Amino acid sequence: MASVVFLHPDLGIGGAERLVLDAALALHRRGCRVQIWTAHHDRARCFAESLDPVLGVRCAGDWLPRSLLGRGHAVCAALRMLFVAFYLVFLSGEEFDVVFCDQVSACLPVLKLCRRPKRVLFYCHFPDLLLSQRRTALKRLYRWPLDWLEEATTGLADLVLVNSRFTAGVFKRTFRSLSHLDPDVLYPSLNLAALDKEPPAADLQLPPGKQLFFLSINRFERKKNLVLAVEALHVLRARLAWDDWEKVHLVLAGGYDPRLQENVDYYRELQELAGQLQLSDDVTFLRSFSDDQKVWLLGRSSCVLYTPSNEHFGIVPLEAMYARRPVIAANSGGPLESIQDRVTGFLCQPSPSCFAEAMEKLVRSPELRAKMGEAGRTRVLQTFSADAFEEQLYRYICTLAH
Known part of the structure; x- marks a missing residue:
């Protein structure tokens, strides 16, 4: 041994x-x-x-x-x-x-x-x-x-x-x-046991009446490019009819260490950006959530946004696909190996307009969300077990x- x-x-x-x-x-x-x-x-x-x-x-x-x-x-x-x-x-x-x-x-x-x-x-x-x-x-x-x-x-x-x-x-x-x-x-x-278990009722407050949650899971660090998710949401608003926009919400959930000044500064900058774009009511910020809360969020999301470029690999896309959620990610680095473009999600140029275009397709087509979700689950089980x-x-x- x-x-x-x-x-x-x-x-x-x-x-x-x-x-x-x-x-x-x-x-x-x-x-x-x-x-x-x-x-x-x-x-x-x-x-x-x-x-x-x-x-x-x-x-x-x-x-x-x-x-x-x-x-x-x-x-x-x-x-x-x-x-x-x-x-x-x-x-x-x-x-x-x-x-x-x-x-x-x-x-x-x-x-x-x-x-x-x-x-x-x-x-x-x-x-x-x-x-x-x-x-x-x-x-x-x-x-x-x-x-x-x-x-x-x-x-x-x-x-x-x-x-x-x-x-x-x-x-x-x-x-x-x-x-x-x-x-x-x-x-x-993936830690499949943690993702498979039914989490207890999470002590998280998400806005009532929303049906389409875009979820980002990443540390509050500038290299993770979370600004892209907020700016893409701003572009998406202009592309949707009011009835569709009213259903949409963005959740930025991320690791946060108060000892790290970058975490503190970037978290504040993202909140300020949401305010400047008049999106404060459309974005929820969650810091240092638990494993149970992550599973709960994945289960209630409609799609996961993965914004960093040239990411080494990225475990979040795998977790999202296993949870049957399509992933919109930057078309570089590890996601090129984990995500199948237009099959389990979308690989996009890291620009607000490109991300917003992919987000719009998923907003308008519940069938596409379900189809990509099932394909993602299958891919994880076959390739990343x-x-x-x-x-x-x-x-x-x-x-x-x-």
């Missing part, structure tokens, strides 16, 4: 956290002993599964700063993960066979260069060096050693996995010195452990 330790920077709410939990639970079902080590785990803001004792969530290094006067998040993240790895290897007394690490590769030297080097699987959601802009020479100078460190330490992994063919291509183009590596694709899976994810991951772990 293999013993697997997961290293993850912050076990909050997001696609990366969802994948780590699903992977740990999948290996536990296969008889592996699993633990998750992280620098931060807020029990009030996390997926419910992270509270399960079988996952053995352990924290180390949360006393280290997340930033320095609002700057240096990348350096602090690397230092926090280095401390977690150091504590695990040298101070915890834990014995393990394989380490599953994701997001921050800076800790890999501790795992590989210690007296008893560990076998490491690194899961690359997306190269971190592409997630920040370098508009100034000072920022480029600051990022240069971090970018070098990311590439060098990623190369120390015994196996590299990515979440989509899109990310695999970006990985090859970005990490030129790692051209000898061909990362395998391990698509994220939890069984396939579990079997593929378990094979990787067995290979590394022996």
Whole structure:
């Protein structure tokens, strides 16, 4: 029985956290002993599964700063993960066979260069060096050693996995010195048990009298382009007769961490935009909802809007399709692999007019909504099943452990 330790920077709410939990639970079902080590785990803001004792969530290094006067998040993240790895290897007394690490590769030297080097699987959601802009020479100078460190330490992994063919291509183009590596694709899976259960009556207030709810589920971060959903709703209003418009409502539900200034600022900006476009009564904002609330929202929505461009993969479209909801998404990145255009939803240029055109088609045709919903459910079950994810991951772990 293999013993697997997961290293993850912050076990909050997001696609990366969802994948780590699903992977740990999948290996536990296969008889592996699993633990998750992280620098931060807020029990009030996390997926419910992270509270399960079988996952053995352990924290180390949360006393280290997340930033320095609002700057240096990348350096602090690397230092926090280095401390977690150091504590695990040298101070915890834990014995393990394989380490599953994701997001921050800076800790890999501790795992590989210690007296008893560990076998490491690194899961690359997306190269971190592409997630920040370098508009100034000072920022480029600051990022240069971090970018070098990311590439060098990623190369120390015994196996590299990515979440989509899109990310695999970006990985090859970005990490030129790692051209000898061909990362395998391990698509994220869905927690079908959570999506299948009938949620209790949610303590959410949605406007009465509305029949067509467009739902967006994404963190309140600018890169998620939630402005697109609000502006598309504004364009949609001009395209519909008043009777049809009166049925429509937009729900922006997203992860929100008050410790992150961007979350606070962007949430306020979106509310202000809705006011400027005279849509305040037509948009509901929900912050940091629970799993049960998410299932409840999916069950009452008519369509899910997925607005980020060049998203690495995106678990929300899969959740929507499994819930028999068509998805309107930007035509780039991971959604090109998960959504079938005009079959399970629409892949559109990320512009308000293009999104509004697709939204209008679904408003006017209940039959189309139902047909796309059924096609989406079938696609998820055939292509992105939890069984396939579990079997593929378990094979990787067995290979590394022996």
